[in-house]
Amino acid sequence: MNGATQPPYVREKFYRRDRRSVPAARGFARRALADWGFGDRSDDVVLCVSELATNALLHGVPPGRGFKLCLFLDGVGGPLRVEVHDSGDGHPCIPDAGEGDESGRGLLLVEVLADKWGVGERNPGKIVWCEFAEIATPAGRSG
Numbered sequence: 001m002n003g004a005t006q007p008p009y010v011r012e013k014f015y016r017r018d019r020r021s022v023p024a025a026r027g028f029a030r031r032a033l034a035d036w037g038f039g040d041r042s043d044d045v046v047l048c049v050s051e052l053a054t055n056a057l058l059h060g061v062p063p064g065r066g067f068k069l070c071l072f073l074d075g076v077g078g079p080l081r082v083e084v085h086d087s088g089d090g091h092p093c094i095p096d097a098g099e100g101d102e103s104g105r106g107l108l109l110v111e112v113l114a115d116k117w118g119v120g121e122r123n124p125g126k127i128v129w130c131e132f133a134e135i136a137t138p139a140g141r142s143g
Helices: 021-035 042-060 106-113
Strands: 009-016 066-073 080-086 116-121 126-132
Touching (some): 021 042, 042 080, 042 106, 042 126
Antiparallel strands (some): 009 066, 066 080, 080 126
């Protein structure tokens, strides 16, 4: 689905297991947020999309598979939900990253920036999601 003009607003897209998928997912999210007419917290949302997509590629997408990014805005003012679906095993968690570590902070960023985050089941795989409760009202949209 490319998007809806009536609440709930929905955008979703599938990405291959490719290093170009993360910047493509960021751009997709940024365009959806702009189309929906809000700027509040959009940088936080895009950063969380980037982190969840990166984790899916590094840890959740077996060779030959990809991941799906879903954005849901449930009516005027939110909440906004970001989901990344992948077919990999495992349960994401926030690792203890040391001061000199160069990775391992993606989910920590999601935890700090989003209002909620979690992991849901999918067969095969999982859905890693985050939510943003306070989103500015989309321009030109009414309840």
